[in-house]
Structure formats: structure tokens, C-alpha cells
Amino acid sequence: MIALLLALGSSLAYGCADFFGGLGARKAHVLRTVMIAAPASLAVELLLWPFLGASFDADVLVWGAASGVASAAAFALLYRTLAIGPMNVLSPVTALVSALLPVGVGLVQGEHLGVTGLVGLPLALAAVVLVSAGHGSGTARPSRTALLLALGAGAAIALQLIFLHQAPSDSGVAPLIVGRAVSSAVILAAAAVMYRRLGSERPAYAMSAAAGVLDSVANLLFLLAARSGDLAVVAVITALYPVGTVLLARTVLAERIHRGQLVGLGTAAVAVSLLALT
Numbered sequence: 001m002i003a004l005l006l007a008l009g010s011s012l013a014y015g016c017a018d019f020f021g022g023l024g025a026r027k028a029h030v031l032r033t034v035m036i037a038a039p040a041s042l043a044v045e046l047l048l049w050p051f052l053g054a055s056f057d058a059d060v061l062v063w064g065a066a067s068g069v070a071s072a073a074a075f076a077l078l079y080r081t082l083a084i085g086p087m088n089v090l091s092p093v094t095a096l097v098s099a100l101l102p103v104g105v106g107l108v109q110g111e112h113l114g115v116t117g118l119v120g121l122p123l124a125l126a127a128v129v130l131v132s133a134g135h136g137s138g139t140a141r142p143s144r145t146a147l148l149l150a151l152g153a154g155a156a157i158a159l160q161l162i163f164l165h166q167a168p169s170d171s172g173v174a175p176l177i178v179g180r181a182v183s184s185a186v187i188l189a190a191a192a193v194m195y196r197r198l199g200s201e202r203p204a205y206a207m208s209a210a211a212g213v214l215d216s217v218a219n220l221l222f223l224l225a226a227r228s229g230d231l232a233v234v235a236v237i238t239a240l241y242p243v244g245t246v247l248l249a250r251t252v253l254a255e256r257i258h259r260g261q262l263v264g265l266g267t268a269a270v271a272v273s274l275l276a277l278t
């Protein structure tokens with residue numbers, strides 16, 4: 001139950017981070033937003049170090065660095081995917097892949113689900129699709145390039161979660177610190193290379209920093225959840241992050257929640273209840 005609650009918290013934090021990051025990216029180039037979000041996220045993790053501890057042995061450095069590279073790739077691929085569109089098709093693809101790969105890894109590593117878990121897991125995956133899809137944009141079909149990018153974005157997100165889970169459980173927040181330091185370095189290097197393409201618009205500093213702080217909280221909650229529960233269950237619950245984005249968009253931007261999303265929210269509630277019983 002503790003792992004489930006932590007995973008739910010991680011999902012909501014990821015969803016809120018995406019919301020603020022998306023708003024920030026409307027003001028300026030995406031890289032300008034991420035250049036603020038990533039260091040803000042790293043600052044939070046450094047502040048947590050004295051309270052939660054950190055052990056920087058060889059395994060932590062390897063898995064933390066791997067998660068950082070995957071995180072930087074996820075940023076680039078995800079935003080490029082959504083820029084091509086259509087979002088209502090590509091977003092569910094990305095969310096599904098980000099959930100399915102950790103589930104496969106968890107089951108291969110010997111995790112077992114009860115009867116309620118076997119029912120709740122596919123229901124949660126269905127909820128990911130329904131909540132992500134929103135209102136369709138007609139019959140538009142994604143290009144092969146867009147689908148490949150969506151698959152790549154989902155795989156990158158999944159790998160970030162898997163690599164964090166592989167880090168030693170007694171390493172504290174060290175995997176997060178190493179991962180965010182590496183992803184920040186990669187992002188800043190990319191921004192330096194693309195400096196002339198970033199435009200002159202100023203980023204939304206407060207929203208960008210909020211996205212980074214929330215992303216850091218989400219990573220921490222996921223790490224704690226994965227250490228105290230099954231990766232297969234934790235990853236699927238975490239992949240429900242579009243719920244947080246949808247609810248914030250409804251509250252802050254007065255965006256309509258469409259029928260399919262309402263069904264998805266209800267399905268998510270049922271799935272979480274079943275997984276809590278497994």
C-alpha cells in the first residue's frame with residue numbers, strides 16, 4: 001500500500017510537472033525552459049542529500065548516469081514527437097511504451113501479481129490511453145517518423161525509470177543526483193550547440209522552475225515506491241501521470257474534460273483500487 005501511494009504521488013507530480021513545463025514552453029523555446037527546469041530539479045535533490053543520505057559507489061554512478069542520459073533523450077524525443085502530432089494518437093503510444101517496458105522487466109526479474117493485480121494492470125494501461133487521448137483531431141494519422149519518435153520517447157522514459165530502479169536500494173538520493181547532473185550537462189551542451197536557434201524570447205522562469213522542482217519530487221517518489229514495491233505495478237501507476245495534467249488543465253485553463261477522459265479517470269480509479277488489493 002505504501003508503494004502504491006508513493007507511485008500515485010509520483011504520477012501526480014509528473015503530471016503537474018508536464019503541465020507547468022508545457023506552459024513554460026509556450027513562452028519560449030523548449031530548451032530555454034528545460035535549461036531552467038533541470039538545474040532547479042538538481043538543486044532540490046542536493047537539498048535532500050543531508051536528510052535522505054547518498055552513497056556514490058560505482059554501481060550508483062553507472063545506473064545514475066544511464067538514467068540521466070535516458071532522461072535527456074526523453075525530453076528531446078517527447079517534445080519533438082508532440083510537435084509533429086497528432087497528439088491524441090502519439091501521447092497514448094508514448095505513455096503505453098513507458099509503462100509496458102518496466103512491467104516486462106519486473107516480471108522477468110521474478111515479480112508476481114495476484115488475481116486482482118492481473119485484472120488491475122491491464123485496466124491501468126487502458127486508463128493511460130483513455131486519459132492521454134483527450135479529444136481527437138479528426139481522422140489524422142501519424143507519419144511513420146512520428147510513430148518511431150513516439151516509441152523512442154516512451155522507451156527513453158521507461159529506461160530512465162528502469163535504470164533508477166536498478167541502482168542499489170541503500171544509495172539514498174545518489175542515483176537522482178547523478179542522473180540529474182548528467183541530464184543537465186547534456187541539455188546545457190545541446191543548448192550551447194543550438195544557441196542561435198533558441199530565439200530571443202525569455203522563458204517563464206517561475207513555471208520552468210516549478211516544473212523542475214515537481215519533476216524532482218516525482219523522481220524521488222518513484223524511486224522510493226520502486227524500492228518498497230513491485231516495479232511492474234509502480235511503473236503502471238506512475239504512467240497515469242496524464243491524469244494530473246488533465247485535472248490541472250481543467251482547473252487552471254478551464255479546458256474541457258472529454259467523455260473518453262472521464263471514462264479513463266474512472267478506469268484509473270478502479271485499476272488503482274484493484275492494484276491496492278493485490
